Amino acid sequence: MAVALKPSKIRIGLEAAIALFAGILGVLTIFWHDWIEALTGWDPDHHNGSFEWLIVAALLLIAIVMGAVARRDSRLRAAAIMARP
Numbered sequence: 001m002a003v004a005l006k007p008s009k010i011r012i013g014l015e016a017a018i019a020l021f022a023g024i025l026g027v028l029t030i031f032w033h034d035w036i037e038a039l040t041g042w043d044p045d046h047h048n049g050s051f052e053w054l055i056v057a058a059l060l061l062i063a064i065v066m067g068a069v070a071r072r073d074s075r076l077r078a079a080a081i082m083a084r085p
Contacts, residue, residue: 006080007073015070019063026059 028035033052037043045051 006077009077012070012073012077015066015073019066019070022059022066023063026056026063029056029059 029052033049034047036052036055037047
């Protein structure tokens with residue numbers, strides 16, 4: 001019988017932190033489109049706004065995926081702790 005290893009607390013915390021950070025940046029980008037230009041001076045779409053919407057979509061997708069992974073790992077950890085003899 002194979003023994004499933006439980007995910008570490010550090011891994012779950014990092015996954016949740018990445019999800020939170022990506023979500024915050026995604027929402028920030030929705031309301032302040034030019035934060036990338038203000039921070040870096042880089043303007044790939046010449047104030048068109050299309051690149052910012054691509055970034056919003058990517059960041060929110062990362063937030064959703066990492067949040068789901070953190071939740072799954074948290075449940076796996078709880079199940080492994082409960083299954084211990």
